[in-house]
Amino acid sequence: MKTLVIVVHPDMEGSVxxxxxxxxLNKHPNQYHVHQLHAVYPDEKIDVVAEQKLIEQYGKIxxxxxxxxxxxxxLLKKWxxxxxxxGWAYGSNSGYKISxxxxxxxMSVGIDEDQYEPMGKYKYTLAELxxxxxxxxxxxxxxxxxxxAYYGIERNSSxxxxxxxxxxxxxFMDSL
Numbered sequence: 743m744k745t746l747v748i749v750v751h752p753d754m755e756g757s758v759x760x761x762x763x764x765x766x767l768n769k770h771p772n773q774y775h776v777h778q779l780h781a782v783y784p785d786e787k788i789d790v791v792a793e794q795k796l797i798e799q800y801g802k803i804x805x806x807x808x809x810x811x812x813x814x815x816x817l818l819k820k821w822x823x824x825x826x827x828x829g830w831a832y833g834s835n836s837g838y839k840i841s842x843x844x845x846x847x848x849m850s851v852g853i854d855e856d857q858y859e860p861m862g863k864y865k866y867t868l869a870e871l872x873x874x875x876x877x878x879x880x881x882x883x884x885x886x887x888x889x890x891a892y893y894g895i896e897r898n899s900s901x902x903x904x905x906x907x908x909x910x911x912x913x914f915m916d917s918l
Contacts, residue, residue: 745918746800747805749778750807750818758899759850759892762806766908779817786817802844809849812871822878831882831901841883844918847875849889852896890914895898
């Protein structure tokens with residue numbers, strides 16, 4: 743079954759790692775459908791019905807984005823608010839259109855992993871900081887899966903560091 747990858751990056755031209763991940767995904771068009779929200783909606787006016795129809799076609803969905811300000815890019819939050827509507831994604835008469843779909847996050851993270859620990863600079867783990875995503879997708883009865891995070895891109899954006907991410911990223915994508 744093909745996986746829908748919803749990419750949300752406000753500066754794809756300036757991206758180093760998310761752009762590289764997309765290049766890798768595009769090598770496998772029979773396995774992955776890459777949907778870049780900023781390219782489709784440069785004005786950020788989301789076509790809710792089109793997005794809902796797209797979601798309905800896939801059993802596996804990955805949201806790929808850079809993790810910053812301890813959250814997701816604003817367009818992803820807007821997408822969640824607009825697309826996961828009452829009557830479609832949840833509610834007694836909705837049919838829970840996302841129910842049972844495997845949902846996961848794939849994030850590039852600027853800071854090193856050890857900074858996201860109780861004794862680290864940011865005090866909280868990435869699992870704790872992404873809990874709202876987990877709760878959101880559980881609320882709509884999706885099958886929320888463990889996330890993928892590649893840390894340290896702010897400190898090291900060398901070609902070698904980026905290339906080192908490809909195997910674990912693709913292993914994660916293939917494991918859903």
